[in-house]
Amino acid sequence: MSVQTKQLEERVHPMEKLLRMDRIPHIWCPTCGLGTTITALAAAIDQMKLDYDNIAVVSGIGCTGRVAGYMKVDSFHTTHGRSIPFAVGLSIAKPKTKVIVFSGDGDLISIGGNHFIHTARRNMDITVICVNNFIYAMTGGQVAPTTPLTAKSATSPYGCYEHPFNLPLLAASSGASYVARWTALHIRRLTTALKEAISKKGFSFVEVIAPCSTLYARLNKLGSGLDLMKFYHDNSEIKHGADLKDVDIEFQSKITVGKFVDIEKPTYLECLNANNKRVFGDKYQPYGG
Amino acid sequence: MKADPKNVLTGAHYLDGNHACAEGAIAAGCKFFAGYPITPSTEIAERVSRRFPLLGGVFIQMEDELASMNAILGAAWGGKKTMSCTSGPGFCLMMENFGLGLMLETPTVLVNVQRGGPSTGLPTLPGQADMMQAKWGSHGDYEVIALAPDSPQESFELTIHAFNLSEKYRMPVLIMTDECVGHMTEKVVIPEADQIDLVERRFTKKKPGEAWPYDPADDGGISPMLPVGEGHRFHITGLTHDHRGYPVINAEAHEQNVRHMIDKVVKNADDIIWLEEKDIDDAEVVLMAYGISSRVMQPAIAKARKEGIKVGQIKMVTVWPFPEKRVRELASKVKSLIMVELNCGQMFLEMDRCAAGKCKTGLVGHFGGTVHKPEDIYKAIKESIK
Numbered sequence: 001m002s003v004q005t006k007q008l009e010e011r012v013h014p015m016e017k018l019l020r021m022d023r024i025p026h027i028w029c030p031t032c033g034l035g036t037t038i039t040a041l042a043a044a045i046d047q048m049k050l051d052y053d054n055i056a057v058v059s060g061i062g063c064t065g066r067v068a069g070y071m072k073v074d075s076f077h078t079t080h081g082r083s084i085p086f087a088v089g090l091s092i093a094k095p096k097t098k099v100i101v102f103s104g105d106g107d108l109i110s111i112g113g114n115h116f117i118h119t120a121r122r123n124m125d126i127t128v129i130c131v132n133n134f135i136y137a138m139t140g141g142q143v144a145p146t147t148p149l150t151a152k153s154a155t156s157p158y159g160c161y162e163h164p165f166n167l168p169l170l171a172a173s174s175g176a177s178y179v180a181r182w183t184a185l186h187i188r189r190l191t192t193a194l195k196e197a198i199s200k201k202g203f204s205f206v207e208v209i210a211p212c213s214t215l216y217a218r219l220n221k222l223g224s225g226l227d228l229m230k231f232y233h234d235n236s237e238i239k240h241g242a243d244l245k246d247v248d249i250e251f252q253s254k255i256t257v258g259k260f261v262d263i264e265k266p267t268y269l270e271c272l273n274a275n276n277k278r279v280f281g282d283k284y285q286p287y288g289g
Numbered sequence: 290m291k292a293d294p295k296n297v298l299t300g301a302h303y304l305d306g307n308h309a310c311a312e313g314a315i316a317a318g319c320k321f322f323a324g325y326p327i328t329p330s331t332e333i334a335e336r337v338s339r340r341f342p343l344l345g346g347v348f349i350q351m352e353d354e355l356a357s358m359n360a361i362l363g364a365a366w367g368g369k370k371t372m373s374c375t376s377g378p379g380f381c382l383m384m385e386n387f388g389l390g391l392m393l394e395t396p397t398v399l400v401n402v403q404r405g406g407p408s409t410g411l412p413t414l415p416g417q418a419d420m421m422q423a424k425w426g427s428h429g430d431y432e433v434i435a436l437a438p439d440s441p442q443e444s445f446e447l448t449i450h451a452f453n454l455s456e457k458y459r460m461p462v463l464i465m466t467d468e469c470v471g472h473m474t475e476k477v478v479i480p481e482a483d484q485i486d487l488v489e490r491r492f493t494k495k496k497p498g499e500a501w502p503y504d505p506a507d508d509g510g511i512s513p514m515l516p517v518g519e520g521h522r523f524h525i526t527g528l529t530h531d532h533r534g535y536p537v538i539n540a541e542a543h544e545q546n547v548r549h550m551i552d553k554v555v556k557n558a559d560d561i562i563w564l565e566e567k568d569i570d571d572a573e574v575v576l577m578a579y580g581i582s583s584r585v586m587q588p589a590i591a592k593a594r595k596e597g598i599k600v601g602q603i604k605m606v607t608v609w610p611f612p613e614k615r616v617r618e619l620a621s622k623v624k625s626l627i628m629v630e631l632n633c634g635q636m637f638l639e640m641d642r643c644a645a646g647k648c649k650t651g652l653v654g655h656f657g658g659t660v661h662k663p664e665d666i667y668k669a670i671k672e673s674i675k
Contacts, residue, residue, distance in 0.1 A: 079386055115355075
């Protein structure tokens with residue numbers, strides 16, 4: 001055994017406490033943005049000194065959908081698009097558990113879009129992390145409701161001609177209490193955003209623009225994972241509180257990042273308790289789980 | 290364990306099947322209900338929404354039935370007894386995550402107040418045409434447990450029974466009722482709480498770090514669940530998985546996973562199957578039915594018996610798993626078996642399969658929208674003894 005190998009074997013992964021090391025290696029491609037996003041979440045949880053036992057991660061289906069399987073907390077890998085309603089049930093049943101939905105753009109916004117807007121509307125006390133790689137990656141790079149106009153995908157071989165969603169605008173107009181967008185390059189800012197989102201009482205949403213060099217970059221001839229990171233570096237524009245009508249993402253355009261919404265408003269359970277208290281008075285025992 | 294008196298509306302009431310079903314759920318300790326309005330099931334959700342606030346329960350009207358089904362699974366893993374109700378079109382949407390419930394081995398109860406279909410069909414009129422959907426509506430191989438009440442009283446009692454079965458076998462249980470029973474108002478006697486036996490959620494006794502979500506129970510039976518938020522930090526998935534809840538994508542793991550889900554119903558079929566038999570011993574003809582049809586066939590049976598025709602009857606309280614063994618036995622004893630149902634022949638197919646040519650089989654079907662005419666059932670009895 002060489003000295004170098006021995007050193008490697010003795011090293012402990014800094015996030016080991018929060019990862020299912022018995023399931024590593026993971027299934028994701030080299031240069032995928034998921035690694036940094038999970039690292040940012042683990043760092044946020046660590047820095048907040050949260051009790052790991054009181055965190056639950058819920059994922060849907062897709063590349064990002066696999067995150068629940070690697071996080072060493074109570075974790076739920078549900079069906080395509082349904083991570084949010086599963087999380088809603090879990091969060092109401094266990095209000096003290098921080099329920100974090102970690103899934104992809106196709107899962108959350110296309111097949112799960114209805115759940116997304118209604119859960120934001122109710123200001124349900126959950127955090128939704130949406131890793132947006134502009135395509136359906138797990139199934140081979142098909143067009144998504146986030147694919148920028150003219151970008152190629154496996155099912156838009158001549159370029160996408162549908163208008164994509166502007167996710168921060170969608171979240172904010174649906175009623176989210178916290179909305180931010182960062183890229184997989186902005187690890188420290190993303191970590192801060194995740195800390196804020198998790199601390200936020202109510203529906204918090206963080207969009208993470210993430211590279212998919214295997215499919216999106218290859219189909220669109222954008223280079224390697226490193227090239228994508230350079231692109232984020234050169235083209236991200238930090239604009240806290242930006243007018244959300246202006247944060248659309250066009251093909252290889254500037255990406256507006258930052259914290260867009262951070263407001264206080266009563267959560268679903270607070271509204272439920274307040275209303276029942278108003279109607280039933282002292283006969284009503286506030287629901288707490 | 291006995292029901293909590295707070296949850297039990299002891300006394301004699303005048304209720305329809307849907308209201309009685311809601312009271313059954315409440316008596317069983319249901320504390321989370323997610324649903325979406327759909328005729329003819331909505332009264333269940335309405336009554337739960339009125340009753341829950343002072344009982345510590347949460348009712349939530351979700352954005353659709355896909356969400357409702359998922360929310361009751363999520364809340365079940367959060368430790369609550371949970372339920373939803375729907376009818377045909379909503380049942381279609383729920384099938385997706387009914388499968389997830391089976392795969393995750395999640396106790397919950399789902400009520401389908403059947404109406405005429407397919408599609409929007411007959412929203413306000415009865416049918417019993419979702420019976421095969423109940424068995425096969427989600428993709429893949431699995432077994433289900435489904436109950437069919439024939440009255441408001443049974444709607445109350447079988448809802449409690451459904452909760453108990455769901456806890457015992459750690460799986461979603463279906464109540465396949467129909468518009469007639471749902472909207473039929475009759476006397477419902479709700480007993481004292483100490484007369485109601487409940488099966489409570491079984492959680493692992495193992496310490497965090499030692500337990501997996503699908504560990505076999507000590508007695509080899511159904512595995513206890515892991516509680517959320519108590520340090521087990523477990524994982525579960527709708528993918529084919531092993532006892533750790535980890536995905537394992539190969540044929541061997543899949544066989545083990547699916548076999549386990551099937552076995553827990555098939556091997557316990559004698560415990561699960563509940564039939565009410567009458568006049569079987571000397572019967573030449575046996576009529577089988579479930580739900581409203583088991584009541585509608587009574588005048589025809591009475592008339593035939595008065596004429597000296599030896600007619601027996603079986604009311605299937607559980608419709609799934611199908612009483613295969615009993616039908617096989619009867620087929621070699623009687624001249625004829627007849628299924629009476631509000632569809633074009635669904636449970637009939639199972640009866641006919643199990644009879645395996647040993648006796649004549651007949652169907653008194655109906656397209657739905659109303660119940661059978663007793664004379665059609667009577668005619669079928671006469672025909673069967675020719």
